[in-house]
Amino acid sequence: xxxxxxxxxxxxxxxxxxxxxxxxxxxxxxxxxxxxxxxxxxxxxxxxxxxxxxxxxxxxxxxxxxxxxxxxxxxxxxxxxxxxxxxxxxxxxxxxxxxxxxxxxxxxxxxxxxxxxxxxxxxxxxxxxxxxxxxxxxxxxxxxxxxxxxxxxxxxxxxxxxxxxxxxxxxxxxxxxxxxxxxxxxxxxxxxxxxxxxxxxxxxxxxxxxxxxxxxxxxxxxxxxxxxxxxxxxxxxxxxxxxxxxxxxxxxxxxxxxxxxxxxxxxxxxxxxxxxxxxxxxxxxxxxxxxxxxxxxxxxxxxxxxxxxxxxxxxxxxxxxxxxxxxxxxxxxxxxxxxxxxxxxxxxxxxxxxxxxxxxxxxxxxxxxxxxxxxxxxxxxxxxxxxxxxxxxxxxxxxxxxxxxxxxxxxxxxxxxxxxxxxxxxxxxxxxxxxxxxx
Amino acid sequence: xxxxxxxxxxxxxxxxxxxxxxxxxxxxxxxxxxxxxxxxxxxxxxxxxxxxxxxxxxxxxxxxxxxxxxxxxxxxxxxxxxxxxxxxxxxxxxxxxxxxxxxxxxxxxxxxxxxxxxxxxxxxxxxxxxxxxxxxxxxxxxxxxxxxxxxxxxxxxxxxxxxxxxxxxxxxxxxxxxxxxxxxxxxxxxxxxxxxxxxxxxxxxxxxxxxxxxxxxxxxxxxxxxxxxxxxx
Numbered sequence: 001x002x003x004x005x006x007x008x009x010x011x012x013x014x015x016x017x018x019x020x021x022x023x024x025x026x027x028x029x030x031x032x033x034x035x036x037x038x039x040x041x042x043x044x045x046x047x048x049x050x051x052x053x054x055x056x057x058x059x060x061x062x063x064x065x066x067x068x069x070x071x072x073x074x075x076x077x078x079x080x081x082x083x084x085x086x087x088x089x090x091x092x093x094x095x096x097x098x099x100x101x102x103x104x105x106x107x108x109x110x111x112x113x114x115x116x117x118x119x120x121x122x123x124x125x126x127x128x129x130x131x132x133x134x135x136x137x138x139x140x141x142x143x144x145x146x147x148x149x150x151x152x153x154x155x156x157x158x159x160x161x162x163x164x165x166x167x168x169x170x171x172x173x174x175x176x177x178x179x180x181x182x183x184x185x186x187x188x189x190x191x192x193x194x195x196x197x198x199x200x201x202x203x204x205x206x207x208x209x210x211x212x213x214x215x216x217x218x219x220x221x222x223x224x225x226x227x228x229x230x231x232x233x234x235x236x237x238x239x240x241x242x243x244x245x246x247x248x249x250x251x252x253x254x255x256x257x258x259x260x261x262x263x264x265x266x267x268x269x270x271x272x273x274x275x276x277x278x279x280x281x282x283x284x285x286x287x288x289x290x291x292x293x294x295x296x297x298x299x300x301x302x303x304x305x306x307x308x309x310x311x312x313x314x315x316x317x318x319x320x321x322x323x324x325x326x327x328x329x330x331x332x333x334x335x336x337x338x339x340x341x342x343x344x345x346x347x348x349x350x351x352x353x354x355x356x357x358x359x360x361x362x363x364x365x366x367x368x369x370x371x372x373x374x375x376x377x378x379x380x381x382x383x384x385x386x387x388x389x390x391x392x393x394x395x396x397x398x399x400x401x402x403x404x405x406x407x408x409x410x411x412x413x414x415x416x417x418x419x420x421x422x423x424x425x426x427x428x429x430x431x432x433x434x435x436x437x438x439x
Numbered sequence: 440x441x442x443x444x445x446x447x448x449x450x451x452x453x454x455x456x457x458x459x460x461x462x463x464x465x466x467x468x469x470x471x472x473x474x475x476x477x478x479x480x481x482x483x484x485x486x487x488x489x490x491x492x493x494x495x496x497x498x499x500x501x502x503x504x505x506x507x508x509x510x511x512x513x514x515x516x517x518x519x520x521x522x523x524x525x526x527x528x529x530x531x532x533x534x535x536x537x538x539x540x541x542x543x544x545x546x547x548x549x550x551x552x553x554x555x556x557x558x559x560x561x562x563x564x565x566x567x568x569x570x571x572x573x574x575x576x577x578x579x580x581x582x583x584x585x586x587x588x589x590x591x592x593x594x595x596x597x598x599x600x601x602x603x604x605x606x607x608x609x610x611x612x613x614x615x616x617x618x619x620x621x622x623x624x625x626x627x628x629x630x631x632x633x634x635x636x637x638x639x640x641x642x643x644x645x646x647x648x649x650x651x652x653x654x655x656x657x658x659x660x661x662x663x664x665x666x667x668x669x670x671x672x
Contacts, residue, residue, distance in 0.1 A: 016543075016550045023538035327533055334495055334530075335548050335595075336523025338516065435495045438530070 017341065021348035024321065032353065035317040039357030039418060040364060042310025046303040046410045047365025048400075051372055053299045055400035057292050061246075063394055064288040065281045067210045068141050070107070070240035072253055073284055074260065077274025079237050083111060085192060087273035088235030093263050097239070100259055104243060104252065107131060107138040108236035110226050114189030116219060121177050126217040127187065129226030138242040141210060141220070146171055148181030148205035152222035155202045165225035166204035170218035171385070174206040181205060187219065192232040199229050209385050209393040253280050307414045311421040318350055318425035329429050330437025339430040346429050350422030357418070358411040366407055372400025442603060442635050443469035443492060448501035450487050450658075461487045462658040465501070469637055471602075474629045476649035477639040483655040485639035486607050492637065493526055493605045494518040506602050523551055527596025529606035529638075534592035535580040541567060541591045542576040548599045566594035569631075570624050586617030590624060597628055604629075606638035610645055622648040 025032045065071050078087035094108050110129040115122055132152050136142055142150045151166040158164060167187075169179055179185065183203045191197035201221065209215040227233060243252055260276045269276070282289035322329070329342060376399035379387075383396040448465040451458050462484045469475055477485045490496035492503055494510050503510040506525060513521055522528075535544045545563040554562075567576045570590040572583075580588050589609055596604045606625070610618035626648055629636045638645070646652055654662040 012550050012556060013553070016547065020536065020538055027538060328536065331528075331530060331534060332536070333519070334493070334522065334528050335599075336519050336551055338519045341551070433495075435490050438495075 013341070014344075017345040018348050018352075021345055022352050024325075024349050025352055028321075031317055031320070035313045035353055036357045036360060038310045038313035039354060039414060040361035042306045043358060043361025043410060043414045044365035044368060046306050046414070047362065047402075047407055048368040048372070049302055049306075050299050050406040050410060051365075051369030051400035051402045052398070053295050054403050054406065055372060055376070056398060057295050058401050059394060059399060060288050060291060061281075063210075064285045066140055066242070067144065068139050068214065069281055069284055070138050071243045071246065071249060072241040072256065072278060072280050074239040074241070074256065075237065075277050075279075076269070077277055078272060079111075080277055080279075081274075083113070084273065085112060085230075085232070086234075086270075088232070088237055089239065089276065090235045090267060090269075092267070093260070094236070094239065096263055097256070097259065101252070101256070104241050105134070105137040106242075107134040107240045108223070109135075109238040109240060110223065110230070110232065111237050112189050112226070112230055112232075114187050114219075116173075116177065117186045117188065118177055118179065118183065123173070123177060124217065125173065125187070125219045126213065127189065127226065127229075128214070128218060128220050129223050130220060131223055135240075138240050141207070142168065144208040144210055146206045146208045147174070148203070150207075150220075151204040152220065152225065155204070158200065162200070163228075164200050164202050165221055165228075167201045167225075168205040168207050168220040169203055170215040171206055171209050172215045173217060173219070174203070176216075179203050179206065185219075187229065189229060191230050195231070197229045197231065199225070201225070212388050212393060215393060249280055253278055303410055303413060304417075307410075307417045310414070311417045314350065314353065314418045315421040315424065317353070318346070318422045319428075321349065322346060322425040322429045326429075326432065326437050329432060330434045330439075333432070333434035334438065343426050343430045346426040347419065347422060350419055350426070351415070354415045354418035358415050361414065362407050362411045365410070366402060369400050369402035369407075373402055376400065440471045441468050442471045442473075442506055443467070443637070444504040445488075445492070446502045446504070448488070448491060448498045448503065450484075450491065450496070451499045460658050462491070462498070465658075465660060467653065467660065467663070469603075469635060471635055472629070472633055473651055474626055474636045474649060475638075475651040475653060476646055477637065477653050477655060478641060478646055478649075479655035479661075480641060484658040485641075485655055487658075488655070489605050489607050489637070489639055492603075493528065494522055523548070523599070525602050527599055527601035527604040527634075529589065529592045529596050529604065529609045531608045531611045532585075534595075535588055537580050540577050540579050541572055541583065541587075541594075544580070544591055545576075545595045545598050548595055552599060562598045563594070566598045567591070569597075569628060570594045584617070586613050586621060589613060589617075589621050593621070593625055593628070597632055597634060601634065603635045603637060606636065608639055608641075610640065610642055615644065618642065618644055 074089065076087035076089060078084035094106065098106055108131060112127040114125050114127050116125040132142060150168050153166060154163040155166045156164050167185060174180070181203055185201045185203055186198060187201060188196065188198040243249060257278045260278065264276060332342060333339065376397045378397050380396040386393045386396045445465050445467040448462055450462040451460050465488065477488060479485055487496065491498050494513065497511060508521065510521065536547065539547060542563050545567060546559045549559040549562060564576065567573055570593055572587060572590055575583060575587065583591065610621055613621060622645055625636055628634065640646060649666065651665045653660060
């Protein structure tokens with residue numbers, strides 16, 4: 001057998017190193033178990049934290065989109081900037097977009113400012129007119145009912161034969177005006193034709209807090225009721241769009257821009273309303289979008305800190321293990337063990353320890369994450385109406401979301417950091433000369 | 440045939456500002472098949488000389504030739520291979536890997552050599568049988584007596600098929616009976632396996648078994664006496 005045949009590090013040699021590494025781990029079981037506990041506990045915390053942050057950001061995205069905004073909105077520039085009543089998009093465009101993008105859910109909306117009065121009080125309100133059926137397909141706004149049942153159609157007629165439409169109002173507005181389902185509400189506004197529009201409505205539902213402004217001032221009515229109040233027939237102010245596949249956001253946004261440019265060529269718009277804007281939810285809610293970016297970075301930084309701290313346990317264990325076995329390493333080198341084989345053996349020991357910790361930590365972390373997904377943390381005692389972030393009101397229950405890729409990446413991160421920590425003691429082991437090590 | 444040839448070997452250590460001459464101008468030849476003892480009091484240079492012959496330490500001056508190879512000219516990796524294939528070692532104590540059984544300890548060196556599994560297993564069992572440990576080969580070192588552990592070390596040293604076995608005070612930690620038994624085994628295997636043994640000792644019982652006694656004092660060879668003619672046996 002020639003010495004050159006011993007250059008490789010495969011097969012039986014690797015097997016016995018692995019075997020020795022595994023057995024060496026259990027020479028001091030308490031120490032190894034403590035290290036496994038530190039590493040797996042750290043990993044479980046990282047996964048738990050990641051699931052909490054992911055849950056929070058998902059909740060944010062859902063609230064920022066599905067509750068009221070949608071994934072994409074289309075406006076005229078003048079409406080986006082100044083809520084210009086006349087900056088509308090033509091009604092035929094709605095059918096054209098629906099025909100070209102059957103995979104999208106679209107909901108037209110109209111807005112106006114007005115004054116709401118009851119027999120006792122009056123206050124400024126923001127009127128939002130929706131097509132209830134389309135709106136339900138895009139947002140959950142009409143499903144967020146605190147009191148009553150949303151009915152936006154004709155409820156009854158006055159003695160003069162004028163139809164009374166139903167409206168839904170924001171929770172804070174209802175509280176301020178002492179409104180409850182069944183109460184009458186008079187809305188006065190300046191109509192599109194310059195006249196004073198006013199009508200009597202019936203409150204059918206009080207909606208849960210969703211957006212700060214809407215909660216304080218929001219009144220939702222049907223498109224038909226809006227037309228009768230505002231005498232505005234030409235078009236709609238806003239098109240809210242929901243995608244089934246959020247990964248398509250940018251592509252759909254671009255396709256919509258192209259389509260709208262084409263429609264504008266065919267039907268030129270008035271000049272004062274300005275160009276058509278197609279904005280996605282990140283552009284519409286920059287605060288939430290920035291928060292998402294920050295929370296992703298925070299998750300990574302917190303994860304690295306926890307894993308690095310836990311890896312100090314690994315460093316200590318491996319330093320002790322190498323220190324205690326200096327003589328043994330010397331004997332192994334004396335009988336012909338090459339230094340890089342010794343390095344592999346010590347690293348395999350660290351690898352066994354970190355793999356074991358990764359499995360336990362991943363299981364524990366996943367269990368905690370799933371528990372968070374299931375039950376969450378309920379802050380409703382402290383914040384019964386939820387909390388506000390960037391004008392959006394979030395539920396007071398913080399729910400987790402376990403992302404399998406996070407479990408995988410966190411485990412890999414832990415294994416890599418733990419192995420890096422074990423490089424120092426491993427390096428020490430091979431810097432020894434056999435005769436010094438055996439002394 | 441000469442297996443080991445030492446030419447003007449000197450070794451000097453520095454201890455602070457003081458130079459310690461551990462070995463001074465040692466010239467020595469060991470013939471193939473010899474069962475030779477390096478003897479002398481503590482500090483006479485026995486272990487240093489064995490370490491230099493085994494490539495575990497390098498001389499300050501001089502050359503070591505082993506089986507035609509200039510050991511002093513080898514680099515670290517070549518020395519590892521050289522020790523793995525040409526030499527067997529038995530140390531004073533703690534020779535064995537504690538997490539491996541006696542059988543696995545003997546096999547380990549052959550795994551490092553890259554021998555096939557069936558051959559490893561067969562040779563390991565054979566040598567453990569030869570040193571009288573056939574019935575306890577599955578035990579780990581902690582379940583073996585000191586004498587048994589040293590016998591496993593001898594089996595390991597021989598199983599790798601070395602040209603020379605270097606044993607540094609192999610009986611130092613053994614009682615009289617175990618020391619005698621170990622020496623008997625080493626002596627017997629030296630002849631049966633035609634393997635050269637060079638061991639250090641200051642134990643008179645061990646010296647009695649040696650066929651050649653090389654007496655060291657203050658790092659120099661004081662006497663070199665052949666007691667029995669190995670070639671004649």
